[in-house]
Amino acid sequence: MMKNILLACTLLFAGLLHAQNIKIEGLVTFEGEPIPETFITIKTEKVYHATTNDSGYFMVEIPENVTQYTITWEHSQFKAVTKSFQYSADAPLNLQFTEQQEEVLSGIVIDQTNKNIRRFADKTVVDVEKLTVLNAGSVFDAVNKLPGVLVTANGQIAHNGKLATIFLDGEPTGMSGDQLTNFLKNLPANTVKSIEIIDRPGAKYSATFNGTIINVITKSAKIEGISGSITQENIVNSRIKNNTSAQIMFKKNKLSWNMNTGYTHHEGNTNSLNEFSYNSNGVAVKARENYWNNGWYQNYYLRNNWQYKITDLANLTFKYNYNHTYSKPKSYGTMFNAFGDTELTYKQQTANRSNNNMHELQFIYAQKLDTIGTNFTLTSNTEFQNNTNSNQLFVEGENVSTILADNNFVYSQTRADFETPFKAANGTLSLGAHYTHSVSGNNGSYIWEQARTYIPYDFKYTNKAAYASVSGKIHSLMISAGVRLENLTYQSETAVDSLDLKQDFTNLFPTVSLKYNLMSGVYLSAGYSKRMNLPGAQAFNPNITSQNSLLVANAGNPNLKPQISHNMNATLTVFDYIYFNYNLSKMPNQNVVFYEIADNGTLESKSNNIENGFSQSFNMGLPIPYAMFTKGIKNMINDRNGLNVDELSFTYLNAGYFKTTYDEVIPDRFQRGAFYIFTYSQFYLGNNTRAFVTYYNMFKGVMNLYELNKPAQNLNISVNKKFMDNKLTLNVGVDNVLNTDGFDVNVFGNGLQMRTETLNERRMFKVGLTFNFGSFKDQNQQLFPQGTPPFKTN
Missing domain, CATH: 2.60.40.10 (Immunoglobulins)
Structure with missing residues (x-):
């Protein structure tokens, strides 16, 4: 036995x-x-x-x-x-699947298949469509409420203390500065499906996209029929502002079409005060400039996306986008200048004109090579942009200077990407080759009492790259790693040999992202990436592009270099909604904008190279729910998968600290850190009615070489009500409730003291209506991050 x-x-x-x-x-x-x-x-x-x-x-x-x-x-x-x-x-x-749900849930169920915030090894995905607090306003409003995002003192969008790049449907917008900000304010958030915060861009993305990529993904038609929305918003204070937009989505048999269009007219007043002093050739110069600024612009945009299903395994997509912006801002000021013992007081006026037209064409051929996830995609993208500018300065009614400029920009990119399941790592293998080329031609003229000649110049940029990346999951560890070989060539050509520049730069850019499951709902992620950033063509412009007063002008710098950075970060997340993040970047070379004293004694604002930059930031996000604790904390956590976020009252708190240090070129006072808090609150009032409150406060400190003399803060309040089974939405509110939107800062300048105080538009009242038509239900928006493997438990 x-x-x-x-x-x-x-x-x-x-x-x-x-x-x-x-x-x-x-x-x-x-x-x-x-x-x-x-x-x-x-x-x-x-x-x-x-x-x-x-x-x-x-x-x-x-x-x-x-x-x-x-x-x-x-x-x-x-x-x-x-x-x-x-x-x-x-x-x-x-x-x-053979049948769709008869109704799409109006609220968000937080479970494994439907969360409004999901965090992966390399990105965070926010579901805008299902969360009213994000889709009630503009895309700019939605982006500004994302975890870790804030708008800097000079109007740029930053994430976790570093400037961010905005993508739309997986592609760069081709816009920057005020043009990009205005476009995002015009685009209604109800046309958006989701937003990806790609804080660790993988090898698939060009190494020239430094910092975070914020990718806005719009809705698209995936089923038979026609649907869409129409939005009308008016904002009133001393002027009336008008936003009108529409979205149409259509699908019939193998053809689908998605169209977004809109018109904006904006007028608004701001006030600015500049005070500065410096020495020029042994003469003490002091100035005080008090401005009243009138902003005026109009914008039209049209975005079209046609997709034809050739076979069950092949799709052809054609996109045509058009954007037109016309602006004619003016400023009126009382100026005081002192040159040694000579004092001068005078009235000044500036009159600017800017006319920008942008056309973009894109072709995408996507081929499935098998039925288990092997895909090949060929993408061709071309953008044409023309911009004409006129800048005039009047002193006591007399024309002092006129600067005319005409810029023509052509950008083209061709990409081939291959992706297949990588069974050895239970993940995905991605390979690709990218080629990008752009040409910017600049011409213009001066009408100026100074002896100046406008220097026509061309700026050419070529980027050739190949990449390989792999992602996988080993037990509780998710890994995504890749390397990108990138060759960057850029040159400027002018009639002045000393201003010509040609640089050729080749290097490897690795990226690594890790995410580890510490316990149920708690993850620790970390990553490293090497990136570079090249300023836009206009940053190399050797000309004076605008003269703001007799003493202040803007100019380019033809001797800039690519900015290199080594970036490391770690993030702890709890149930995807709570996060603690630390970022560290070493920047051997960095391009920053500040004022310098020109040879003729005036001030010029332009980009400059600074070596040995070092930045770090700590950021956190924490939801604070109301009227829920009667259930008990333990029960609330256990039932988190059944919570309907859209019918809760809560405050989401974003807070952080960031600090950037440089070499001895920058004084210590401009290398201090700064704290900020940003909150958005939702108060569910019942009967499909919600009140929203957003508040922002940047405490004294330094951000992008701006030293805040007092905290900067802003408060906005709105009420959102949905009718007719969510087909009609009314949104009313007040922006800049406290009349505190603006900043009072000391601005770094090489060899000068400068203070700027700006008070943005006063309290604004707004009312908007959105009507949704059709029975559109989008079940196929690709929210999964690039290369994320399937999830498996035993």
Whole structure:
């Protein structure tokens, strides 16, 4: 008997040693389209889970031999399906949804398949469509409420203390400065599906995109029919501002079309005060400039996206985008200048004109090479932009200077990207080659009492790159790593040999992102990336581009270099909504804008190279719910997957500290750190009515070489009400409630003392109406991050 028992145990042990895991894999589709974020449940004697990636692919490794199993596939937009299968090795499954849900939930259910904030190893995805606090205003408002995002004192968008790049549907917008800000304010947030905060851009993205990429993903039609929305908003204070926009989505058989269009007219007044002093050739110069500024601009935009389904495995997409901006701001000022013992007081006026037209064409051919997630994409993108500018300065009614400039910009890019499941790492392998070329031609003229000649110049830019990246999941550790080989060539050509520049730069740019599951709902992620940043063509312009007063002008610097940075970060997240983030960047070379004293004794604002930059920041986000604690903290956490965020009252608190240091060129007073807080609150009033309060406060400190003399703060309040089964939305509110929107700062200048105080537009009252028509339900927006593998538990 004992021998028989030992023999049986031996055979059993040998069988266990020789048992092999089996893999169940497949693709989930609806009407031939892959469905990302489908939740897969596989039942044998145990239960296993997976989530499809952006190609609709999943794979589960089961540590047992089975002959039959049951699969359930679920998605918030479709009726769940359950089927039984006989196991067959090397036979991928083709799982299909057949019916859509009759209604899309009006609220957000926070579960494994439907969260309004999801954090991955390399990015954070925010669902704008389902969260009223984000989709009630403009895209600019929505971006400004994202975790870690704030608008700097000079109007730029930053994330975790570093400037961010804005993408729209996976592509750079081609706009910057006021043009980009105004466009985002014109684009209604109700046309947006989601926003990706890519704080660790992988090897697929050009190394020239330094800092965070904020990718705004608009809605698109994926089912038969026509749907859309119309929005009208008016803002009133001393002037009336008008925003009108519309979105139309259409799908018929194999053709789908998505169109966004809008018109904006804006007029607004601000006040500015400049005080500065410096020495020029041994003469003490002091000035006080008091401005009243009238901003005036109009904007039209049209965005079209046509997609044709050639076969079940191939799609052809054509995009045409147009944007036109016309602005004619004016300023009126009382100026006081002192040159040694000579004092001068006078009245000044500036009159500017800017006319910008941008056309963009894009072709995308996407080919599925198999049914388990292997894809090839070929993309061609071309952008044409023309900008004409006129800057005039009048002193006591006499024309002192006129600067005319005409800029023509052509940008083209061709990309080939390949992606396939990488079974060895239970993840994805990506390969690609990119080629980018742009030419900026600049011509103009001066009418100026100074002896100046406008220098026509061309700026050419070429970028050639190849990349490889792999992502995978090993137990509780998610890994994404890649390397990009990039060759950057840029040159400026002028009629003055000393101003010509040509640089050729080749280097490797690695990226690594890690995410580890510490416990249920708690993750620790970390990453490293090497990036570079080259300023836009206008930063190299050797000419004076505008003269703001007799003493102050803007100019370019033809001797700039690429900015290199080594970036490290770590983030702790709890239930995706709470996060603590630390960033550290070493910048051997950095380009920053500040004032310098010109040879003729005036001041010029332009970019300059600074070496040995070092920045660090700490940021946190924390939701504070109201009227929920009667359930008890333990029960609230246990029931978090059943919470309807859209019907809660809460405050989401963003707070942070950032500091940047430089070499001895910058005084210590401009290298101090700064704290900020930004909160947005939702108060659910019942009956589909919500009140929103946003508050921002930047405490005294330094941000981008701006030293705040007093805290900068702003408060906005609005009420949102939905009618007619959510088809009609009314939004009323007040911006700049406290009349404190602006800043009082000391501005760094090489060899000068300068203070600027700006008070932006006074309190503004706004009312907006949005009407949604059709029965559109979007089930196929690709929210999964690039290369994120399926999720598996045992």
